[in-house]
Amino acid sequence: MLTMILKRAGMAIPSLIGVVIVTFLLTRALPGDPAAYFAGPAATPQAIEQVRVKLGLDKSLIAQFGNYVVDLAHGNFGTSLTTGQPVVSELITRLPASAELTLLGLLVSIIIAVPLGILAATKPNSLIDHACRIATTLGVSLPVFFTGLILVYVFYYQLGWAPAPLGRIDVFFDPPPAYTGFYLIDSLIAGQPETFMAALKQLILPALTLGIFSLAPIARMTRASMLAVLSSDFVRTARASGLASYTVIVTYAFRNAMLPVITTLGMVFSFLLGANVLVEKVFAWPGIGSYAVEALLASDFAPVQGFVLTMAVMYVALNLLIDVLYGVIDPRVRLEA
Amino acid sequence: MTVIATTPQREGGLAALIKHSRYIIAENPVTGFAFALFVLIVLAAILGPEIVPYNPLTSDTAQALKPPSAHHWFGTDQLGRDVFSRVVVATRLDFFIAVASVVLVFLMGGLAGVAAGFFGGWTDRIVGRVADTIMAFPLFVLAMGIVAALGNTVQNIVLATAIVNFPLYARIARAEANIRRDAGFVEAARLSGNADWRILAFQILPNVFPLLVVQMSLTMGYAILNAAGLSFIGLGVRPPTPEWGIMVAEGAQFIVSGEWWNAAFPGAALMVAVFCFNLLGDGLRDMIDPRRRT
Numbered sequence: 001m002l003t004m005i006l007k008r009a010g011m012a013i014p015s016l017i018g019v020v021i022v023t024f025l026l027t028r029a030l031p032g033d034p035a036a037y038f039a040g041p042a043a044t045p046q047a048i049e050q051v052r053v054k055l056g057l058d059k060s061l062i063a064q065f066g067n068y069v070v071d072l073a074h075g076n077f078g079t080s081l082t083t084g085q086p087v088v089s090e091l092i093t094r095l096p097a098s099a100e101l102t103l104l105g106l107l108v109s110i111i112i113a114v115p116l117g118i119l120a121a122t123k124p125n126s127l128i129d130h131a132c133r134i135a136t137t138l139g140v141s142l143p144v145f146f147t148g149l150i151l152v153y154v155f156y157y158q159l160g161w162a163p164a165p166l167g168r169i170d171v172f173f174d175p176p177p178a179y180t181g182f183y184l185i186d187s188l189i190a191g192q193p194e195t196f197m198a199a200l201k202q203l204i205l206p207a208l209t210l211g212i213f214s215l216a217p218i219a220r221m222t223r224a225s226m227l228a229v230l231s232s233d234f235v236r237t238a239r240a241s242g243l244a245s246y247t248v249i250v251t252y253a254f255r256n257a258m259l260p261v262i263t264t265l266g267m268v269f270s271f272l273l274g275a276n277v278l279v280e281k282v283f284a285w286p287g288i289g290s291y292a293v294e295a296l297l298a299s300d301f302a303p304v305q306g307f308v309l310t311m312a313v314m315y316v317a318l319n320l321l322i323d324v325l326y327g328v329i330d331p332r333v334r335l336e337a
Numbered sequence: 338m339t340v341i342a343t344t345p346q347r348e349g350g351l352a353a354l355i356k357h358s359r360y361i362i363a364e365n366p367v368t369g370f371a372f373a374l375f376v377l378i379v380l381a382a383i384l385g386p387e388i389v390p391y392n393p394l395t396s397d398t399a400q401a402l403k404p405p406s407a408h409h410w411f412g413t414d415q416l417g418r419d420v421f422s423r424v425v426v427a428t429r430l431d432f433f434i435a436v437a438s439v440v441l442v443f444l445m446g447g448l449a450g451v452a453a454g455f456f457g458g459w460t461d462r463i464v465g466r467v468a469d470t471i472m473a474f475p476l477f478v479l480a481m482g483i484v485a486a487l488g489n490t491v492q493n494i495v496l497a498t499a500i501v502n503f504p505l506y507a508r509i510a511r512a513e514a515n516i517r518r519d520a521g522f523v524e525a526a527r528l529s530g531n532a533d534w535r536i537l538a539f540q541i542l543p544n545v546f547p548l549l550v551v552q553m554s555l556t557m558g559y560a561i562l563n564a565a566g567l568s569f570i571g572l573g574v575r576p577p578t579p580e581w582g583i584m585v586a587e588g589a590q591f592i593v594s595g596e597w598w599n600a601a602f603p604g605a606a607l608m609v610a611v612f613c614f615n616l617l618g619d620g621l622r623d624m625i626d627p628r629r630r631t
Contacts, residue, residue, distance in 0.1 A: 018470030022479075026486040141612040143562055145569050146585060146604035149592050157595050164593065274477025278566055282589060293570045296485050308482035312474045 001327065008323050012316050019312040023305055024068050028061070077309070078302035080295065087306040091288055095310070096181025097168055098287030102276050104184075104203055105210025106268070113215045114261070117222025121230060121257075122249060132219055139216030144275040148209040148282035155205060162205050163198075165283040173198045206283040213275050214268045218261060225260040229253045255329070262326055266319045273311055368620030374613040381428040391419035393426040393579045402596050412598035415591065418577075420584075420598060424606050427579040431610065434491065435560040438498035439553045445499060446506025447549050453507065454514030455537055464511065468504035476501040480563060484572045494573035498563045502556050509552055513545040555618035558611040565607055581607045 035052035036043065043051070052058050056067045071077075077087040120132035148165075155162040168183055169175055176186035176195050183199035229235060230253055238248045277289035284290070288307055295303035386393075391409075397417035405412040411420035453464035471479065483497040517523060517540075526536050565582030567573050574580040576587065581603040588600025 014466075015469065015473040018466070019473050022470060022474070023482070026482050137612070137615070140615060141558070141608050143565055143569075143582075143585070143604060143607050143611070145566065145589075146600070146608065149585065149589055149600050149604065153592050153595075153597050153601075157593060157597075270475045271477075273475035274480075274566075277477065277481065278569060281570055292481065296481065297571050301485060304482060304485045308474070308478055311478045315475050316473055 004327050005324050008320060012320050015316045016313065019309065019316065020069065020072065021065075023309045023312070024065055026308070027301060027305055028064075072309075077306035080303045081300045082295065082298045087303050090291060090303070091306055091310055093181075094286060094288045094291050097285060098276055098280065098289060100182045100184065101203065101206055101279070101285060101287060102210065102272055104207040105276075105279075106214060106272060108207050108211030109214040109218055109268075112211065113218035114222050116215075117219045117261075118226055118249065118254065118257075120219070120223045121226030124227070129223075132223060136216040136220045139212060139214075139219075142212070144209060144213045145278040145282050147212050148206065148279055151205050151209055152282070163201050165205065167284050167286055168199065168202055169195070170198045170202070202283075206279050206285060209279050209282070210272060210275060214272050217264055217268050217271075221261045221264040222257065225257040226253060229257045232256075259326065259330055262322055262329065266322050269315060269318050269322075273315060367616055371613050371616035371620060374609065375617055378428060378432060378610055378613060381425050382432040383429075385426045385429050389419075389422035389425050391422040393418060393423040394577055402591065402599075404596075405598055411602040412596075414584075414587065414599050420602050423579040423584060424581070424602050427581050427584065427603065428606070428610075430491075430574065430578065430580050431561055431564065431582075431607075434495055434498070434564040435557050435614075438495045438502070438560045438564070439557055441495060442499035442502045442506050442556070443549055443553055446503045447510045447545065449503075450507035450510025451514040451537060451541055451545055454511035455518055455533075455541055457515075457518075461511070464507055468507045471501065472504050474501075477563065477566060480567060481570070481572070484567060489572055491573050494564050494567050497567070498560050501563070502560070505556065506549060506552060509548055510545050513548055514541050517541055517544055551618065551622045554614060554621050557618070558614035561607065561610055561614070 035057050036048050039048045039051040056064055059067070075088050077091070079086055080090065083090065116128070116132050116135065120126075120129040123129060152162070152165050156164060163170055173195055176183055176190050176192055176199075179186050179189050184196060184203070187193075187196040187199060230249075235248060235253055238252045239245075243252075276287070277293060279285065280287045280289040281293055288310065292304050292307035295301075295307075395418065397413070400409070400413050400417040401415055403409060403413045403417075409419050409421065411424060414420055414423070449464045449467075453461040474482075480494075480497040480501050483500060484493050487493040487496065523536055523540050526540050531539075564573070565580075565585070568580050568582035569586045571583075571586070574583050576583060584603035585600045585607070588596075588598075588603070591597075591599050
């Protein structure tokens with residue numbers, strides 16, 4: 001098992017190198033003179049020259065790339081022009097907000113999509129199968145920012161059930177003391193049930209938006225792989241031996257059917273991390289996505305670069321995790337490694 | 338004389354096309370419905386500015402934020418512009434972005450993939466490495482980064498959307514070219530003295546082409562969503578240009594005060610377009626490869 005994890009981790013290294021090269025090339029592709037750009041619009045020629053030497057832009061491209069890698073290794077992602085803060089510290093303070101939202105969104109979507117897919121597969125062409133098909137088709141076609149706005153209109157404006165879509169917690173509440181940065185967990189640790197409820201209320205709509213968005217691929221994959229497994233020989237044998245339908249589906253079929261679904265999760269994460277940016281904008285969520293969007297609009301490139309790099313590294317790590325999880329569930333993968 | 342000779346031939350071609358289309362639509366009514374929607378979208382894209390009742394850019398502050406009515410079918414926005422006219426006129430830009438990016442990635446990914454599958458070796462390794470690196474990013478995030486770095490223009494939105502779809506096309510084209518590399522008809526062409534590029538262009542490409550066309554219609558929906566998402570966060574298209582993503586973004590601020598029509602109609606237009614492309618793509622795939630029917 002350990003060798004398999006190590007082997008798989010080794011395979012992630014080329015991806016990481018590619019990611020670093022691409023984020024480096026993106027800065028070099030910036031229109032105009034990067035030194036003038038980083039010195040700001042009011043800089044004198046001397047100041048620009050100074051910035052050029054300071055940033056190492058007078059050196060060759062290879063040397064610049066070397067500097068970039070060394071900076072990254074020291075956790076230096078540059079400084080934001082608009083806030084004057086190091087990008088790394090801002091990303092770290094904002095990351096938990098994004099992570100809490102994304103993970104809860106994924107959880108919501110798994111809780112809905114997996115049972116939906118299983119039920120649709122056990123009763124093909126039934127009402128629930130059609131419901132599953134409609135849900136997956138709609139889920140792929142709905143722009144995620146549009147779903148978010150519909151939910152805000154229905155649940156905030158019309159029904160008044162949800163709070164205003166403005167950030168992680170109501171202004172009348174203080175954020176809980178930061179242990180993990182996840183408000184739900186921190187408020188429980190600190191023993192503040194009211195804060196927990198307030199944070200949960202803010203989270204429900206954006207998490208549901210992300211959930212609806214990622215529902216389609218998970219439900220579709222669950223249904224397809226359940227259908228394949230249910231028609232296989234070992235399920236027929238289990239049924240013929242007189243096992244209860246519940247035991248056959250849950251114990252025998254489900255575990256095998258989950259393997260392709262876990263593989264799909266990698267693709268789901270790619271969409272989810274991107275959709276996160278749009279959802280954060282709709283709900284004024286103070287995560288790294290909205291940080292990058294603000295920086296983008298102010299033509300402040302260092303935060304965008306840091307954001308793209310962080311997202312890509314997280315995505316590579318998530319794919320690694322998914323592969324390891326695959327090995328935990330399926331012993332055959334372990335044996336092959 | 339030549340006129341008489343060619344005219345019946347053309348009519349025959351047209352009649353055959355109509356007959357074939359009718360057959361396809363009868364085969365699968367959903368595809369027929371999607372095709373009708375597609376025709377509607379193309380018509381709106383071509384005729385849009387000519388047929389709308391109001392100028393999409395003319396503001397009329399006396400009529401600002403009025404709900405849908407007989408005069409303004411989709412209501413009016415914060416500047417009193419007619420939302421219906423703006424939604425229809427926006428079709429051209431959104432459609433253009435999607436088509437342009439899909440055609441671009443078809444050329445880039447298709448050619449690179451075919452070359453990788455046919456030549457193998459270093460070409461294959463480089464194309465594979467580039468595709469893997471793009472796949473290491475969450476796609477929308479990479480598109481954001483590309484537009485941010487190259488500059489905030491519509492052309493760069495097209496380019497970014499094409500780049501993030503590159504791996505998909507390159508992989509399909511590579512796989513298809515690779516299995517045909519040593520096929521009998523390729524060997525025959527080689528033995529009769531054709532150069533590599535000739536074999537690529539006249540033997541391999543025509544075989545890979547249909548699959549890539551299906552892929553194009555399948556990625557159209559994603560391309561529109563991607564472009565609208567980018568303009569939703571303020572990249573690419575600038576106001577007051579009518580474009581669905583930016584219209585939803587502008588309408589978003591009025592959702593909390595109940596003026597839903599500003600964001601709802603462009604959002605719905607976006608949804609219908611994506612829905613139509615997805616159905617059409619599925620239908621095309623079924624036609625070309627019946628085994629993959631879902």
